[in-house]
Amino acid sequence: PAGRYHNFASLEARGTDQWTAPYGYVGWISGMAMAYKEYQERYGARREHMATYVTQMRENVQRIPEAYWHGRPLTFDDYMGARMISEPLCLFDNDIPVDGGGSFIVTTGARARDLPHTPVYVRSYARIRKFKPWPAVPGTLGALSEYEEGGRHLASRLWGESGWRPEDCDVVQLYDGFAMESWYWLEALGFCGRGEAWQFVQDGKIAPDGPFPLNSGGGNNGWGRLHGVPQVHECYLQLAGRAGDRQTPGAVRGVSTYGDPAHEVGTAFLYTNDPDAD
Secondary structure: OOOOOOOOOOOOOOOOHHHHHHHOOOOHHHHHHHHHHHHHHHHOOOHHHHHHHHHHHHHHHHHOOOOOOOOOOOOHHHHHOOOEEEOOEEHHHEOOOOOOOOOOOOOOHHHHOOOOOOOOEEEEEEEOOOOOOOOOOOOOOOOHHHHHHHHHHHHHHHHHHHOOOHHHOOEEEOOOOEOHHHHHHHHHOOOOOOOOHHHHOOOOOOOOOOOOOEOOOOHHHHHOOOOOHHHHHHHHHHHOOOOHHHOOOOOOEEEEEEOOOOOOOOEEEEEEOOOOOO
């Protein structure tokens, strides 16, 4: 698409926009930046910690020819030298707008058993419940506490209704339209403690051959702005045994998320290739 994403197109700033738009608060990225700044100040995360995540996603997607950033690796220095879009979010903390989409065939378990590929079953899902109007402050998309609170409620329902625990998931694909959203999801779903995601992703832990391969499909950071499609797509491929050279051996259960843990679009799905999984 044309490179005018999140520009303020109006000639006038009305209502609460008059207090925010003249200073650059015109879209999701500036609203997201406020909560992420709060995260950094509260928990000690710095840009170089996010560089680990973003460069790993770019590395992951080099094995996926269909993805936007395939063939264009990103170095630590590239990331640290990138221009700011809405501090502390730089250019590479945002997925690039693309024209694309995906489709999935959904049918009954009985019919799926006769198909040529291993079927993948949706075990459970949960969606964010709206607790109060947002944004709480004009120019923001809510305080950090709203992401933490919403995620906690979603996780309690997701795990409670399925009987699963975070450690049961072999495939973890978390939404990262804005890179730090994957950190919010890691903490909300219980893969690490609150304020610990920036440490959790370091030292090769989330690499495809690491102890916690995260977003093996490259996520939105690698594919571009395809919303929840890359995460669902990779869960299916991994659990159907069709992920090729990035296949996770023995994968049985997976989780994908879309959106973030604060707003109504935030959703998490659980999948399995075992129809009898409890």
